Amino acid sequence: MTIPTLQGLQTSLSGLLAEQTALDTTGNNIANADTEGYSRQTALLEPNTPLSIPAISGHTGEGAQLGTGVTVATITRIRNVYLDAQYRTQNTSLSAAKTQAETLVLAQTAFNEPSSAGIATQLSNFWTAWNELAKSPNNEAAQQGVISAGTQLTSAFNELSAQLETISSQATEQYNSLTGPSGEVEGDANQLAQLNGQIKLAEEAGQPPNDMLDRRDLLLDKLSGMASVTVTELPDHTDTVTFGDAAKPLVEGTTVNWPQTLTEAAGGQLGALLNLTGPKGQLTALRTSLDEVASTLASSVNNHLAKQFFSGETAATLAVAVVEPSEVQASGSKSAGGNEVALEIAALRGGEAEQSYGALVEKVGSDVRSAKDDQTTLQSTLTAIGDLRQGVSGVSLDEEMTNLITFQRGYQASARTLTAMDSMLETLIEHTGVVGL
Amino acid sequence: MVTSSTLSDLNSSLASLERTTDELSSGKTILEPSDNPYGASRVIDLQSQLEGLSNYESDAQDGISWENTASSAMSSMNEVAQRVRELVVESANGTNNQGDLNTIATEIEQLTESIKQDANTQYAGQYVFSGTETTTPPYEQGAEKDEFKGNTETVARAVGPGGTVTVSTNISSLLGNGEASKDGKLLDTLRTIVGHLRSGTAEGKEALGTTDLTNLDTNLEALSQLQAVAGSATDQLKAALTRNEDVQTSVTEALSNTEDTNVAAVSIQYANEQAAYEAALRAGASIVQESLLNFLQ
Numbered sequence: 001m002t003i004p005t006l007q008g009l010q011t012s013l014s015g016l017l018a019e020q021t022a023l024d025t026t027g028n029n030i031a032n033a034d035t036e037g038y039s040r041q042t043a044l045l046e047p048n049t050p051l052s053i054p055a056i057s058g059h060t061g062e063g064a065q066l067g068t069g070v071t072v073a074t075i076t077r078i079r080n081v082y083l084d085a086q087y088r089t090q091n092t093s094l095s096a097a098k099t100q101a102e103t104l105v106l107a108q109t110a111f112n113e114p115s116s117a118g119i120a121t122q123l124s125n126f127w128t129a130w131n132e133l134a135k136s137p138n139n140e141a142a143q144q145g146v147i148s149a150g151t152q153l154t155s156a157f158n159e160l161s162a163q164l165e166t167i168s169s170q171a172t173e174q175y176n177s178l179t180g181p182s183g184e185v186e187g188d189a190n191q192l193a194q195l196n197g198q199i200k201l202a203e204e205a206g207q208p209p210n211d212m213l214d215r216r217d218l219l220l221d222k223l224s225g226m227a228s229v230t231v232t233e234l235p236d237h238t239d240t241v242t243f244g245d246a247a248k249p250l251v252e253g254t255t256v257n258w259p260q261t262l263t264e265a266a267g268g269q270l271g272a273l274l275n276l277t278g279p280k281g282q283l284t285a286l287r288t289s290l291d292e293v294a295s296t297l298a299s300s301v302n303n304h305l306a307k308q309f310f311s312g313e314t315a316a317t318l319a320v321a322v323v324e325p326s327e328v329q330a331s332g333s334k335s336a337g338g339n340e341v342a343l344e345i346a347a348l349r350g351g352e353a354e355q356s357y358g359a360l361v362e363k364v365g366s367d368v369r370s371a372k373d374d375q376t377t378l379q380s381t382l383t384a385i386g387d388l389r390q391g392v393s394g395v396s397l398d399e400e401m402t403n404l405i406t407f408q409r410g411y412q413a414s415a416r417t418l419t420a421m422d423s424m425l426e427t428l429i430e431h432t433g434v435v436g437l
Numbered sequence: 438m439v440t441s442s443t444l445s446d447l448n449s450s451l452a453s454l455e456r457t458t459d460e461l462s463s464g465k466t467i468l469e470p471s472d473n474p475y476g477a478s479r480v481i482d483l484q485s486q487l488e489g490l491s492n493y494e495s496d497a498q499d500g501i502s503w504e505n506t507a508s509s510a511m512s513s514m515n516e517v518a519q520r521v522r523e524l525v526v527e528s529a530n531g532t533n534n535q536g537d538l539n540t541i542a543t544e545i546e547q548l549t550e551s552i553k554q555d556a557n558t559q560y561a562g563q564y565v566f567s568g569t570e571t572t573t574p575p576y577e578q579g580a581e582k583d584e585f586k587g588n589t590e591t592v593a594r595a596v597g598p599g600g601t602v603t604v605s606t607n608i609s610s611l612l613g614n615g616e617a618s619k620d621g622k623l624l625d626t627l628r629t630i631v632g633h634l635r636s637g638t639a640e641g642k643e644a645l646g647t648t649d650l651t652n653l654d655t656n657l658e659a660l661s662q663l664q665a666v667a668g669s670a671t672d673q674l675k676a677a678l679t680r681n682e683d684v685q686t687s688v689t690e691a692l693s694n695t696e697d698t699n700v701a702a703v704s705i706q707y708a709n710e711q712a713a714y715e716a717a718l719r720a721g722a723s724i725v726q727e728s729l730l731n732f733l734q
Contacts, residue, residue, distance in 0.1 A: 108470055113477060114696070120481040124488045131492040134595065135499050136561060138572060335590060337563055337571030343595050349489045350482070358478040365470025365477050372471065383445060390441075 003053065003066065005428075008421040014069030015414030018045055021072045023407040029395045030404075037218035039077040039393035040400075041210055046073040077210045083389045084217060085231070088224035090385055092268040094378040095225040099272035100282070101371035103171055107286060108368050110163040113361050119160065120357065122153040123297075127349040133330050134342035143325035150309065150320040157294050161315035164290065168276070168283050175273040178226065179259065185226060185243070185270075188219050189256045195219070196238040197254040203237040223250075228267035244271060282367055289360045290315045297353035304344050305329055443721040450714045457707045460698050467696050476695050483692040490685045493596050497678045499561075500594035503604045504671045507565045510558040511606070511664050517548050517555070518623070518660065522653055525630060529646030535637050542634035549627045550578055556608055566608035568592070575608060583615020583624045596677035604674075606667055611659050623656040 022043040032038040050065035112118045129149035133142045178184050195216045202209035216239065223229050227244030234240060234253075243250035244266025248257040264275040276283045291314040298310035298318060307329065311321040322328055331338025460466055470477040527533070528541050553576040556566050563571035567587030575587040585608075592605040613622025616629060630649050633641035 105471075111470070113470060114467060114480045114484070118481075120485065124485045127485075128488060128492055131496065131595070135496065136563065139562070331569070333569065333590070335569035335571075335588060336573070337567070337569040337592055338590060339569075339592065343593065343601065346492070346595065347598070349485060354482070354485060358481050361470050361481060362474045362478040365472070365474030368469075368471035369474060383442070387442065 003051070005425070007051070007066075007068065009418065009425075011067070011069040012414050012418040012421060014048060014071060016411060016418065018043070018070040018072050019407045019411040019414060021075075023404070023411065025075055026400050026403045026407060030397065030400050033395040033397060033400075037214050037221070038395070039079045039210070039214055039217075040395045041075050041077045043075050044073045045070050047071075074208060075210065076208065077213060078393050079213075079217070080389070080392045081233075083385065083392060084220075087382070087385045087389055088221060088229055088231075090378065090382045091221065091224045092228045094375065094382050095269045096267055096272040096275075097371060097374040097378050099269045100276065101368065101375045103167060103272075103276055104282060104364070104368045104371050106167050107164060107283060108364050110160055110167065111361060111364055119153070119156045120354075120361075122149070122156045123354055123357065124349070125149050126153045127346050130342050131346040133328065134339040134346060137330035137339045137342060138336040140325050143328040146328050147320060147322060147325060150322075154310070154312075154318045154320055157290070157315045157318045161287065161290060161294075164283065164287050165316070168287070171273045171277050171283070175270060178270060179262070181259075185223075185250075186256075186258050188223050189241075189243075189250050189258050192216065192219050192223075192239070192241060192251045193254045193256045196251065200236050200238050200253075224268065226268045227262060227270045244268070286360070286364060286367075287315075289356070289363070293353060293357045293360060294318045296356055300348055300351065300353055301345055304341050306332070443717075443724065447714070447717055447721060450710070450717055454707075454710045454714055457703060457710055460703050461700070461707060464698050464700075465696050466698050480692065480696045483688055483695065486688050487685065487692065489598075490681055490688065494678065494681050494685070496594045497596045497602075497674045497681065500596065500602055500604045500674045501671055501678075503560050503565060503592075503594075504667050504674065506558055506560040507604075507606050508664065508667050508671070510555045510565070511660060511667065514552050514555045515657070515660055515664070517552050518653070518657055521545055521548055521627065521630070522650070522657070525645055525650055525653060528634060529642065529650070531642070538634045538637070542631045545627060545631050545634070546580065549580075549624065549631075552612070552623070552627075553578060553583075556612060566606060568605060568607070576612070580628075583613075583617070583628070585609040585612065585614050594674070596674060597680065600677065602670055602673045602677065604670060606663055608663070611656065611663055621652055621655070623653075623660070626652040626656055 022045065025041050025043045029040045048068040048071050050067050053064045053066055055063045113120060115121075126146075126149045129142075129146045133139075133146050136142050176183075180186075195212055199209055199212050199216065202212065220229060220231055220239070220241065223241070223243065229250075230242045232240045236253075238253045239251065240249050240253070241251040243260075244262045246257070246260040246262055246266075248260065250257060250260075262270055262274065264271055264278050264281075266274065275281050278284065294315040295313050298312065301310055302308045307327060308321050309328075310318060312318040330342040332341055459468060467473050467476050467480060524541050524545060528538055533541070556576050557574045558565055564574055564587070565571075567573055567575045569590040569592060570587045571592070573586050575585055576583065577586070587609065589607055589609065590605075591603045593601040593603050595601050609622075611622060612624050613620040615624045616632070619625060626649065630645065630653075633644050633649060
């Protein structure tokens, strides 16, 4: 077998085409440099099947294999699945910490301490009112003062309780809207299923659909913020995605298994929302403690009085049971000037009710503090992993520029070769055997 | 990648700058419980203590005023009683005729009413000598109405944790219930004296110089004892005031140490952070601009 004459042209052509494809890929990378979730792509160049040239001479020669150029085997995206998995795990933890921190900050703001608008000041004013009563026990203004101070105190308790309740129900609402029909989870899961189907078809046709794969990874990142996800890639290139601690996988191939129930162990934003409002959650604990403070206050004051001053056992139901100023007793006896009961109640300052409230404020503060600290730590870890990921899959304009030069020069070189071949052939065709013409 | 890390560093720099600004402008280091959880609960506790101490202070002041009112009423009673004694001595010397004695008797009756008026002294709308029946005057004016209308319960003021001072004076132990009760107290003595003066009898005149004078002296002794008790109550209240002032100072100091910003230190911190932020901005601006694109044709 001899070498086909026009083989060289074909070889150079393959070079031109390959460099052109590589250049196109580089151009695509540059255009998508800022696209979210984009993984840079490279054209994998492979040498073409070489031509076997048998030995020219029968007894001494050796055969050879002549390369026939280059071809683009595939255009792959550069992605590290392990980094992806790490990123998603970290993202789940960060999302949970962030949700906790944000909700607890709301609760802390509702307490409004230390300030003159918080319950602590109202408590202090309440004891002061009883002290004033002790100085002029049958003075109607002093009696009214006690009722007013008591009413302001109970209002403060009622309001705080209501605000904590609102925060709690908002958390539940957020959970419901995320997981409910046409919520984010369902939307993302449906998109994933669709992508799975399309990717499977494309892979079967032998064309890795890079941008769809990128979109799928982006969706998975987003889902990981909501609950912990594990991704298993099946041989047919579809992903099976488990979501939190749901019994069945969220997405299996093109089927979506949603709605399902999640528990606090689901992690991520959803797990945190369930956790905060659940029986062992921090919001629930705060509300229970506040109710205990209210109950302690009511019973410690009522114990000194024949007629109850406070009614209600919880922060939401605490109220002043006394309406008329004359019903405010400064003394156990009927005398106008007796004040021993008023003195006793004024001496409750610094007692159990105040101490338990102080402990509650401390608890809110340290809960918020540790949630914020968690968030900061996790955020910096996530950023580090994100940077690693970007290092692998991100587009570096410097690198792309360099590639641009490389492929451009390669194209020019192949074109030059083509010209050389062309002029050789011209010599052969136009100027060989032209004797006499 | 460089831009994202530059941005996040700038953001955290800015966040601490904002925080320092808040501290400087509010003067407090603890703006919310999460800044210092234990500190926040301590601040609440100390503020309540301060309010309590301020209450004790005003209670002590109130008690002192009450006692001053009672003391000056008792001083006035003492003057009156001394005058009565003079009159009794004068009437016992035998040079007076019945007309003179009647005049003296009338004067003593008026002085008795004046003593009862002193007993009805009020402070801040409350009768100071009625025990806990502070809306009832202890004595009614008029000769037939010498009964004590108050009670012997005590009125107290709280001047410290677990510390109360009794401010009421048991005037009935001095004045008693008048002639009908024959209890030998001041009102009984005074009425008896008047009776002896008006009687015109020799025994009456005899009694003036002997038993009546003795009883009067006993009553005067009882009055000065009551005055001493009032005086010592005033001393206790004043001592409580002084103690209170010292405690208030130390609690205020503790509160300031816990929550107030150390302005000098934080100002320096602020200046440093601001300089660091500006440097970061400048560096970020110059780093992010350079890239290979600048150098390629």
